[in-house]
Amino acid sequence: MSFLSTGLRVLFYCIVGAVLIIVGAAIFFMTWEPDRADFAFRGIDVSHHNGPINWSRVASDDVAFVYIKATEGKDFSDPAFLRNWQGANASGLAVGAYHYFSFCSSGEEQAENFLAHLPHNGPMLPPALDLELTEGSDCPAPEAADVRREIAAFVQNVELRLQAKLVLYAPEDFYLSYLKDAGVNRPIWVRSLWQSPFYAPNWVFWQYHARGSISGIEGDVDLNVLATRRELSDLLIK
Known part of the structure; x- marks a missing residue:
């Protein structure tokens, strides 16, 4: 016993x-989050998937900037974009828009879709191009040279209109497959969950969490920080 x-x-x-x-x-x-002493500016990125957002509560929860999904592919526009854009601006946040890149249409067509929905009044963060490898997509990624050509077409068309450089959001798998050896001279927005990013030097934004919690938003939220050497005011374009 x-x-x-x-x-x-x-x-x-x-x-x-x-x-x-x-x-x-x-x-x-x-x-877990990066040391606030090293990374003073925390931000989020959202789309209609995050549901209704109380932006005044978001702004009071140590959030300084937000990127909002505007468009995807050549003809999709996020139904919550304008509502989120207006609410975030009214709450005093630094606001930027992003486009989700699709392999199903040309970079030029996607640039026109993005520009057609992007507000042009007031300062904003540089627009971002969301580059991801999506499993199960109807249009799998083509050859690297073709991908780079369409990305370049999007970037050139948008930058020519806005007279400002874009930010490229690129998780590690996409960056290593298509951007690392391409001589990309654009700010990179890296994705490295729960550990410091290492695959892209001189990054400007770092998405460090995909299941964060922010006041004013129900459910999980992507959390980001600005590189320690930068100031949000330096990034704003008119």
Whole structure:
């Protein structure tokens, strides 16, 4: 009986220890963030998938900037874009728009879609081009040279109209596949969850969390920081 009791106690302690480790790891991954002393400006990126947003509450939760999805491909516009744009501006946040790049249409067509929906009044952060490898897409990624050509067409058309450089949002897999050896001379927005980014030097934005919690938004939110060497005011374009 004593041997059995000892065995049960050991099993119990092992189970408790495993549960504590799992809980501790979950808390770490849900709450980890870069040191605020090094990265003073925190921001978010949103789309209609985030639902209705209380922007005054967002602005009061240590959020300094926001990127809002405007368009995707050659003909999709985010139904919440203008509402989010107006609300974020009214709350005093630095605001930028992004376009989700599609392999199903040309860069020129996508640039026209983006420019048609982008507000042109007031200062804003440089527009961003969201570049991702999406599994199950109806239009898989073509050859690297073709991808770069269409990205270049989008960038050139938008920058010519706005007279400002774009930011390229590029997770590690996309960056290494298409941008690393292409001599890209554009600010990079990196994605590196729960660890410092390493794959793209001289990045300007860092998405460090995909399941953050922000006051005024229900559900998970992407969290970002501005590179420590930069100031938000330096990025704003008129």
